[in-house]
Amino acid sequence: MISILIPVYNYDCTILIKALCSQCVSLRESDNDFDYEIILGDDCSTDESCITALSEIAKLPRCRLLHQDVNIGRAAIRNRLYEISCGDYLLFIDCDAEIVSDDFVKRYYNERQNADVICGALCNPSEKPYGCELRYKYEKEAELAGQRSVSFRTARPYDMLSTFNIMFRREVFGSILFDDRCTEYGYEDVLMGIRLKEEGYSILHTDNALLHRGINSNSSFLKNTEAGIRALYRIGEPLLSHSNLANTALRLKRWHLMGVFIFFFKLFKSIIRSNLLGRHPSLLLFKVYKLGYLCALMDKQEDL
Template identity: 35%
Template sequence: MISICIPTYNYNVEKLVTDLSLQCKAAAVDFEIIVLEDGSDENHVAENKSIENIAGAKHVINSENFGRSITRNTLADMAKGDKLIFIDCDSEIPDSQYITRYLEHSDYDVVCGGTTYKETQYSPEISLRYTFGTKVEKTLGSQRNQAPYSAFTTNNMMVSKKVFEKIRFCESLRKYGHEDSLFGFDLQENHIQILHIDNPVIHKGIESNEIFLAKTKAGIENLVTISKLENISPKFLENIRVYRTYTKLKRMKIAWTARINFRIFKRVLEKHLIKSKRPKLLLFNIYKLGYLCNIATAIENPNKN
């Protein structure tokens, strides 16, 4: 049996659930689809109520927003299948063979399908997220298999139930950012193999430039929170490129220069990242490093402005 787990927050998933249900029936596989509302508003909960009429689907509502980690762990606990397929709510299934391709690789404990985008999705308002998605996330399985743990994401993956008996998402992380990275690191530390295949979902919910930049900053803030956890492994932090660069600057005693430069050029960088039709990912990476140096230095040296 497979359990399709869809954590959702303020998003209509009726078409996604319908497509998945039809594919499962066509594949003649025993299945269930669990949609867990993580603090969605009343209007979106009402919109998704219709999925209760879709074959194999279950609609579960959390009135409180618990965050990505707790929600995914809850879905895994609820699931009856020995294989769990996690799909983000803002995904679209691109063809009729999505479920079949996962079933063909059911011998593996963890399988990641990948993410893709359509050229027709582009608009200047979402240029930063679209550029990041098409240049960084949209990769072939063969490319991702060259660094399987670094390329790990949970927006589209199949994982065995027994993996969750050993590894859980870190529930102390209630805010956005790097939950996937930490889970992938735990897989690596436990020598659990990840297979990347070409079975992508289309990322439909592309955020505006302003929202994506705000989420990026939130993710960096969460990374600093993770770095302060007592049981966090230094090896995990070294796997995160922006943090690895920050620690290198810190060892060289020049992280403060990145902090000052960030404060000087912050508005210029933000204007480019938000307003440019073709934002440069190099400048995006510089912005992330500068923001990390700024907040990390402030936390470590609270008396320095």
């Protein structure tokens, strides 16, 4: 059995669930050995329209809804979905994904025995959503640089893990789990990759893609970025050793340049933010902002 596990918070993903359910029903009709369940984990959503929409999920074949009374965070909700699931294989999908192929589930099913972990692909909308220029530009640069390709990810399998679209053998996931210190945006996939490498589990990267519909606004993406950097600093090792951003900050510290960098960062911080929140954000300034934010945290000049 494949358990399709989808964490959600204040997002109506009924179209995604219906598309997955349709593929699963068709596959089950053509292959008696195929079995599935779809479990949606609502991490205490507050948007009433989303809550109402998600309540309809339980009416679909082999679908059920887990509703948390308190928000437990990005990693913990995934671990909770694992605990209540029954499948031999666990397919985690982010709620802001969209199905773009007719054989998405079938491909995972056919490839299920090829590796301990199978990591699918992510593709972005062809048109830039208004007000979301920073995230869209960031994602497209990675795409154009080939960092989303199967060959690039296969060359560095543990570093390119993504929780957006990924399947685990049950016993593999159960032996590691997501690190529940990751309550906000980012780094649960990095920590999972580190653990998988330590344990010697195999990863297969494929081009079985989902479309990322959740290209968030400039302000939301910047807020998430800051939350991720705070998590990086708070969790510490082994994250810091695996972060290019942290390694750059530590070099500045060794060269006794961190104080100077922080001074200029604080001096120009508002100007940089204005650019990043505008219609034409600079990715170079985005890198400067992230480095400055982390340096300020390390120097105790920013609050966690």
